[in-house]
Amino acid sequence: MIVSIEKCMHCGACVGSCPQNAIYLNEVVPEFNEDCNKCGRCVRVCPAGALRMEGKR
Amino acid sequence: MSPDYDVIVVGAGPAGSMTAKHAAKKGARVLMIEKRQEIGASLRCAEGVNRKGLEKAGVEVDRRWVAAEIAGAKLVSPGGKVFRIDESQAGNEVGMVLERHLFDKALAADAARAGAEIWLKTAAVGVLKEGDRVIGVKAMREGEPVKLTAGCVVGADGFESQVARWAGIDTSLKTGDITTCYQYRMANLRTEPDYCEFILGSAAPGGYIWIFPKGDDTANVGIGVLASKLKKAGEVKRYLDAWIKKDERLSCGQPLEAVAGGVSVSPPVERSVMSGLMLVGDAARIIDPITGGGIANGLLSGKYAGEVLGDCAQANDYSEQALMPYDKRWRDSMENRLWRNWMAKEKFLTLSDQTLDGVIETLSTANVDKMSVHNILRAIKDRHPDLVKEFEDLI
Numbered sequence: 001m002i003v004s005i006e007k008c009m010h011c012g013a014c015v016g017s018c019p020q021n022a023i024y025l026n027e028v029v030p031e032f033n034e035d036c037n038k039c040g041r042c043v044r045v046c047p048a049g050a051l052r053m054e055g056k057r
Numbered sequence: 058m059s060p061d062y063d064v065i066v067v068g069a070g071p072a073g074s075m076t077a078k079h080a081a082k083k084g085a086r087v088l089m090i091e092k093r094q095e096i097g098a099s100l101r102c103a104e105g106v107n108r109k110g111l112e113k114a115g116v117e118v119d120r121r122w123v124a125a126e127i128a129g130a131k132l133v134s135p136g137g138k139v140f141r142i143d144e145s146q147a148g149n150e151v152g153m154v155l156e157r158h159l160f161d162k163a164l165a166a167d168a169a170r171a172g173a174e175i176w177l178k179t180a181a182v183g184v185l186k187e188g189d190r191v192i193g194v195k196a197m198r199e200g201e202p203v204k205l206t207a208g209c210v211v212g213a214d215g216f217e218s219q220v221a222r223w224a225g226i227d228t229s230l231k232t233g234d235i236t237t238c239y240q241y242r243m244a245n246l247r248t249e250p251d252y253c254e255f256i257l258g259s260a261a262p263g264g265y266i267w268i269f270p271k272g273d274d275t276a277n278v279g280i281g282v283l284a285s286k287l288k289k290a291g292e293v294k295r296y297l298d299a300w301i302k303k304d305e306r307l308s309c310g311q312p313l314e315a316v317a318g319g320v321s322v323s324p325p326v327e328r329s330v331m332s333g334l335m336l337v338g339d340a341a342r343i344i345d346p347i348t349g350g351g352i353a354n355g356l357l358s359g360k361y362a363g364e365v366l367g368d369c370a371q372a373n374d375y376s377e378q379a380l381m382p383y384d385k386r387w388r389d390s391m392e393n394r395l396w397r398n399w400m401a402k403e404k405f406l407t408l409s410d411q412t413l414d415g416v417i418e419t420l421s422t423a424n425v426d427k428m429s430v431h432n433i434l435r436a437i438k439d440r441h442p443d444l445v446k447e448f449e450d451l452i
Contacts, residue, residue: 007291009315009316009317010099011101011316011317011318011319012101012215012216012217012318012319013216013237013238013317013318013319014319015216015217015219016215016216016217016218016230016235016319016321017230017232017235017284017319018229019229021219021222021223021229024182024219025217026180027092041232041284043290044232044237044284044287044288044289044290045232045235045237045284045287045319046237046290046291047237047238047239047291047293047294047317047318047319048239048291048294048317049290049291049292049294050291051290052290
């Protein structure tokens with residue numbers, strides 16, 4: 001998962017929406033662990049459009 | 058060996074602070090940890106609350122954290138029909154819009170005065186378990202890993218609800234039960250300074266646009282859209298920006314702050330306790346699924362949790378059975394209402410703009426003198442019984 005530091009609002013919407021509980025929001029940007037199965041829910045949920053899947057624009 | 062603390066509360070929002078305060082007041086040794094450097098910031102909230110919700114939780118109003126007193130609410134349909142509920146005419150207690158950065162600090166200060174310890178810049182990263190029992194948290198304190206043991210850990214970590222899931226309680230949501238939000242605090246607006254406005258329909262699919270006054274010509278102008286209605290990344294902000302551009306009362310304004318967040322609009326959790334663990338506030342998914350409001354329910358759940366934890370500390374028993382009175386108390390107080398409003402949400406998100414116009418138009422002649430979801434649903438039951446027949450027994 002690719003995170004835009006410029007767009008991220010540090011709100012945690014991705015964290016609470018992740019069915020795998022695979023995202024951790026540190027003080028800077030969300031971090032994804034190996035449980036991420038690339039379902040893409042966080043990309044849709046992110047209010048700021050700060051996330052995108054690797055290989056996609 | 059006795060644990061480091063009787064109670065460790067993860068998250069210093071309203072629900073966490075209320076839990077910490079009430080547990081400490083009854084003599085429990087309480088630590089509340091907050092991952093951010095400041096309690097109450099940064100914000101992710103529209104800040105509306107009714108006075109009754111504060112009263113029920115025993116929170117006395119302090120003018121220092123009230124941004125605006127509200128005379129009533131306006132529900133606006135897609136075609137511009139308005140249903141106005143004026144509370145001041147009926148002499149009712151009014152609602153208010155808070156300054157959350159001051160409100161949250163005031164509640165945390167009360168927890169401190171009751172004897173709770175507070176650590177900032179301390180983020181929980183996991184829970185410690187012994188068999189099926191939670192016995193503490195793993196945290197990073199200013200970047201250093203720490204392990205802390207507790208009789209009971211309280212998940213007050215908001216929408217993220219990670220403490221619950223680390224411990225083994227499934228609080229994950231389906232996309233139809235998640236609302237994605239974006240909000241500006243704006244100035245130089247031409248909106249009404251004492252009315253909360255809710256704009257319904259396809260401008261905010263499955264949710265609504267809100268204008269909550271913050272004093273003078275300022276307001277929180279925000280949007281919530283149901284995640285299942287979103288197709289592309291970043292759509293929520295674009296929906297809001299598009300509305301602001303076309304609403305003349307808003308397009309003259311400028312933003313002072315932008316915030317975002319996720320809100321659960323789900324039925325309440327099946328499990329809010331397990332041995333050594335309690336969930337409060339947004340982490341327990343007890344946000345009102347139709348309004349998205351979580352402050353009042355969060356405060357009340359925190360109060361109940363703290364009181365029960367005080368008893369548990371005195372008995373030195375944090376088993377699931379000992380914590381269950383908390384689960385029972387919040388369910389008795391709000392579970393029916395949460396289910397009813399969830400069913401109402403499921404129904405209303407199926408309505409077309411045209412139907413919403415019709416509903417708001419007929420409601421506008423209804424005599425509703427108190428702003429509450431229940432009163433609005435009662436008026437709908439009266440005029441459009443077909444819309445609420447699946448859950449009419451709850452109205």
